[in-house]
Amino acid sequence: MxxxxxxxxxxxxxxxxxxxxxxxxxxxxxxxxxxxxxxxxxxxxxxxxxxxxxxxxxxxxxxxxxxxxxxxxxxxxxxxxxxxxxxxxxxxxxxxxxxxxxxxxxxxxxxxxxxxxxxxxxxxxxxxxxxxGDFYYQKKKSTVLISVRRGVPVAVRVLAKGVSEGxxxxxxxxxxxxxxxxxxxxxxxxxxxxxxxxxxSSGVEGSFLKAASLLFLSLVFLSAVLFGGSRLFKREAKRIRKIEASLFREKFPDVPAVDPLTQLKGMLASREEKGIDAVDVLNIAGRVKGEGISVLKFNAGDGRFSIEGKAPDIASATAFAGKLRRFNAEITETVTLKDGIRFRLEGRY
Known part of the structure; x- marks a missing residue:
């Protein structure tokens, strides 16, 4: 520079x-x-x-x-x-x-x-x-005197030309x-x-103001980029939906055109409407219980369910609960019997 x-x-x-x-x-x-x-x-x-x-x-x-x-x-x-x-x-x-x-x-x-x-x-x-030490600098019409101790100035004077100290x-x-x-x-x-x-200003204040200014400018720039990108994305999405509708009408002239996003929303809505009830939980438990597991009692209500049953051992009951992990199922109680165990399992749906 x-x-x-x-x-x-x-x-x-x-x-x-x-x-x-x-x-x-x-x-x-x-x-x-x-x-x-x-x-x-x-x-x-x-x-x-x-x-x-x-x-x-x-x-x-x-x-x-x-x-x-x-x-x-x-x-x-x-x-x-x-x-x-x-x-x-x-x-x-x-x-x-x-x-x-x-x-x-x-x-x-x-x-x-x-x-x-x-x-x-x-x-x-x-x-x-x-x-x-004491130091001087001769100029045309004056002399500048500066005294320094341990790297710190202790005196400064401007005197007539010709004066020299140190x-x-x-x-x-x-x-x-x-x-x-x-x-x-x-x-x-x-x-x-x-x-x-x-x-x-103080060093801390100056640094803070500089950092705050840079942060503000960065946020403004980022906001502008996101705003511009959002508008560009919306325009492109609209253009693509128009092309998809045109192609759909060419292939299926007798079927109303529906864009993929609307189809996906409909699928999700139908999925949410269908949901899972207590009967579904019982059916799933019956399919995955495995050999040696007997379901003796099933209770359900308010989105929660419990299963009481018998199993050859704790490992079998734990494996059964693992197959129902989508319902956050876990074994809450076990009783040891002569020919196996009795367990209680709880979960949510």
């Missing part, structure tokens, strides 16, 4: 990004798949806070309330986005705040994402495996002026994505 990253004034560079391999490298300028715009650090203000819990939704509400309640920011229309760094003691949050007018000024570029130079430089630091920010194989652009492209492989064009 080719991603172009540029500043609002148009200076930029193309990068070839492979999220699966986790690689980003410079590419020739030309066509690209996505466009990222990086807002300069001078157009931002920053907040870093630590919270003794990990509830992102609650943290976002606190951050938003804190920004709105700040006196020198309260009269501005602002947009803020945050990066979260959870640890064993809670969550550290780096928030970048920009004017909404600065976002609107670059919307005409139709970018896929609007990023912050501060976030981009932080990604570049972490990409190089540097988790502790170690200069650098990336292997990337020229100095391209480092912020390279850092913005890194958001696709470092799981530190920020986009001022999208509403900020």
């Amino acid at each position: 080719i991603v172009r990253v540029e500043y609002p004034e148009g200076y930029g560079k193309n990068f070839e990004v492979n999220p699966l391999k986790g690689t980003v490298r410079c590419a020739d300028d030309g066509d690209y798949d996505r466009l990222f715009v990086v807002l300069p650090a001078e157009k931002s203000t920053f907040r870093i806070r630590h919270f003794p819990f990990n509830d992102r939704r609650k943290i976002l509400k606190i951050v938003e309330s804190d920004v709105k309640s700040t006196p020198f920011l309260s009269e501005e229309r602002l947009v803020c986005r945050s990066l979260f760094f959870p640890d064993g003691d809670g969550t550290t949050v780096l928030t970048v705040i920009v004017r909404e007018s600065d976002i609107d000024a670059v919307r005409e570029k139709e970018a896929d994402s609007i990023d912050s130079e501060v976030f981009a430089l932080l990604r570049a630091i972490l990409f190089e495996g540097k988790r502790d 170690e200069p920010i650098s990336c292997s194989g990337i020229s100095h002026e391209l480092i912020p652009l390279f850092g913005s492209a890194l958001q696709l492989v470092r799981n530190l994505e920020v986009n001022f064009l999208k509403e900020e």
Whole structure:
């Protein structure tokens, strides 16, 4: 995937990004798949806070309330986005705040994402495996300072040009002026994505909304397919019935044409009307009782029946009940006699 990253004034560079391999490298300028715009650090203000819990939704509400309640920011229309760094003691949050007018000024570029130079430089630091120290990036008119402890930002400042504290920010194989652009492209492989064009939400909420949207679209698509398939099936069935009726009239001109489905319904109806009664059960029992089985008594009523009889042994009586399994027949009582057993069998019809 080719991603172009540029500043609002148009200076930029193309990068070839492979999220699966986790690689980003410079590419020739030309066509690209996505466009990222990086807002300069001078157009931002920053907040870093630590919270003794990990509830992102609650943290976002606190951050938003804190920004709105700040006196020198309260009269501005602002947009803020945050990066979260959870640890064993809670969550550290780096928030970048920009004017909404600065976002609107670059919307005409139709970018896929609007990023912050501060976030981009932080990604570049972490990409190089540097988790502790003070780092600076010299620009034409200012210097961006970022302090990191155990991989978590603890301070961000934008100072006058020429100020240098700690170690200069650098990336292997990337020229100095391209480092912020390279850092913005890194958001696709470092799981530190920020986009001022999208509403900020908790990870759980965002995943839920995305899953709900996909589920809704899937249901709509499935409903459309089933509805279309149902109508197509009805049309085909109607056409086939017409052909069958035509053929039937050709072969049997004196017999009213009846389609197979109607015939089947009639057969089922006649079968249901016929049913099975107590006499049928007794006849079937007489046919399948086998040698050595004697039926001494038969009772039936309310869809249930019982048979009392004699058998040479329990195995014979069990076999008899098995032949009546269509009626859920089972032996409920046996009495041992000198010349065999007496049994009672019950079932339903």
